[in-house]
Amino acid sequence: MKDVIALTSNMPDSWAVVAGLFAGGPGLDVGAGHDGAVIQLRTADGRPLVSLEAPLLVHVPGEAERLLGGDVSEPPVPYWWTEVRASTAVPEAGRLAGSVAGRLTALLGGSVWPAGAATTEVVRTSVAESVAATDDDDALTVDVLTDSTAVVLADRPLLVLTAWLSAILRKVTAAGLALHIVTPPHVRLSLPLRTALAGAPNRWVVQDPECGYYDGLSGAVLHWHGGTFTPVVDEAGERSAAKAFTENAPATERQLGVAFRVTHRPDDSLVLGRALETAWTALTGAAPAGWGTAEPVNLRWSKDQLTNLARERSPEPTHLLAIGHPDRPAIATHRVTRTPDGIAEDITLTIGYGEDETPPLDAIEPLARTLVAEHGLTSMLVTLRRARRDLAVPPRFEAPPIPVSFTLGAGDVHTIGLDHARRPPVELQPVHLGPTARPALYYPLGDGTDAQAWTVLQQLSAHLAVAPAN
Numbered sequence: 001m002k003d004v005i006a007l008t009s010n011m012p013d014s015w016a017v018v019a020g021l022f023a024g025g026p027g028l029d030v031g032a033g034h035d036g037a038v039i040q041l042r043t044a045d046g047r048p049l050v051s052l053e054a055p056l057l058v059h060v061p062g063e064a065e066r067l068l069g070g071d072v073s074e075p076p077v078p079y080w081w082t083e084v085r086a087s088t089a090v091p092e093a094g095r096l097a098g099s100v101a102g103r104l105t106a107l108l109g110g111s112v113w114p115a116g117a118a119t120t121e122v123v124r125t126s127v128a129e130s131v132a133a134t135d136d137d138d139a140l141t142v143d144v145l146t147d148s149t150a151v152v153l154a155d156r157p158l159l160v161l162t163a164w165l166s167a168i169l170r171k172v173t174a175a176g177l178a179l180h181i182v183t184p185p186h187v188r189l190s191l192p193l194r195t196a197l198a199g200a201p202n203r204w205v206v207q208d209p210e211c212g213y214y215d216g217l218s219g220a221v222l223h224w225h226g227g228t229f230t231p232v233v234d235e236a237g238e239r240s241a242a243k244a245f246t247e248n249a250p251a252t253e254r255q256l257g258v259a260f261r262v263t264h265r266p267d268d269s270l271v272l273g274r275a276l277e278t279a280w281t282a283l284t285g286a287a288p289a290g291w292g293t294a295e296p297v298n299l300r301w302s303k304d305q306l307t308n309l310a311r312e313r314s315p316e317p318t319h320l321l322a323i324g325h326p327d328r329p330a331i332a333t334h335r336v337t338r339t340p341d342g343i344a345e346d347i348t349l350t351i352g353y354g355e356d357e358t359p360p361l362d363a364i365e366p367l368a369r370t371l372v373a374e375h376g377l378t379s380m381l382v383t384l385r386r387a388r389r390d391l392a393v394p395p396r397f398e399a400p401p402i403p404v405s406f407t408l409g410a411g412d413v414h415t416i417g418l419d420h421a422r423r424p425p426v427e428l429q430p431v432h433l434g435p436t437a438r439p440a441l442y443y444p445l446g447d448g449t450d451a452q453a454w455t456v457l458q459q460l461s462a463h464l465a466v467a468p469a470n
Contacts, residue, residue, distance in 0.1 A: 004117045009108060010109060154187065181205065182213075192321055204216035219397060250386055255389075283367065286325060292321055402450065407442045410439060
């Protein structure tokens with residue numbers, strides 16, 4: 001799919017959408033999509049040419065620049081983000097998408113990304129005979145579909161977990177298929193999309209002039225075989241890594257990772273997101289800028305709205321994203337689930353730092369103390385790694401994170417036994433957090449520069465996993 005995005009100051013109403021869709025010429029029928037979510041220009045046999053996604057009202061400053069690059073012209077917030085996706089199967093579809101987006105901005109004000117894509121010309125295609133809406137929630141609008149794999153072709157500076165890609169991933173998983181996203185080598189992934197694609201059978205497939213294709217997360221050289229992308233193996237059954245993946249200079253920027261769980265008893269007055277806001281503020285000096293269920297993150301930060309959404313979706317889990325202010329790159333994934341003991345929030349917060357910036361490692365222990373005292377901390381692992389400040393994931397090898405500290409909540413310390421938990425078989429001096437009679441334990445592991453900290457953490461984990469006999 002080729003994406004064109006209209007950023008408009010005013011809402012794309014039905015008349016503006018009709019005007020945009022008539023970029024394909026007169027005499028076409030227009031229908032409303034399922035729940036107003038998608039309208040498609042389609043071929044006579046039902047294949048989509050251009051899909052117009054539901055407009056999204058963005059309240060978070062800097063999202064267009066984060067996702068589309070510094071050359072995008074972002075209107076003042078709030079503005080409307082409308083994605084127009086063109087099929088790669090028809091040569092004229094890309095120009096048609098540009099004309100649809102250009103007509104929207106001509107009527108509503110704003111800008112189009114990519115900048116050169118905007119036109120208002122009529123783009124005729126020999127196969128475009130009708131405009132129709134799709135009301136099939138199970139339809140897979142992808143570039144290639146085989147018995148085992150759905151393939152999406154994508155080319156934008158930062159490929160992100162949009163609502164459309166999230167829906168495709170859900171449908172592919174439900175159908176027992178793999179999702180393979182194929183991109184040129186200059187494309188990067190957002191952290192939420194990288195997390196969603198991690199693990200077989202899904203892949204990020206990167207085009208490479210030397211080896212053809214390779215896996216953007218593992219570096220394995222790939223080829224198209226049997227209707228899917230699979231690793232190339234030599235006569236000895238060994239795999240090889242692409243040079244483009246392995247040959248790169250070590251990063252000088254860094255990322256601080258804070259992964260933690262807090263649990264709560266069910267309560268009508270429970271407000272979710274407080275622990276995330278506490279951690280964000282402690283480490284960046286400000287609360288999150290926005291939250292949402294996909295990228296772009298479009299809503300201003302609100303714990304009450306976040307809580308209401310989780311209540312509406314309960315007992316099903318709720319997956320959320322949060323984003324920071326442009327001057328301090330930060331993003332978090334936030335999962336809310338029902339457990340036998342109540343409500344759990346699983347949070348992974350990642351913050352970027354430049355070469356001349358110092359991650360606030362001295363704030364970690366006080367943060368752990370606050371989360372234990374006020375938010376029901378179950379556990380927390382803090383890591384530091386050499387990686388991009390902007391938090392984008394390149395198709396290159398990046399050094400793994402190195403543990404900085406581990407915190408075990410009071411409940412698990414009590415279950416394991418305080419005497420056992422505070423005497424690991426390594427040179428660690430855990431710090432007691434909370435009440436003396438029922439403390440949590442904070443284990444300092446280093447400053448994030450010595451990979452030996454992984455060995456220490458493994459030994460600690462093994463020790464904590466084996467409670468002493470009574």
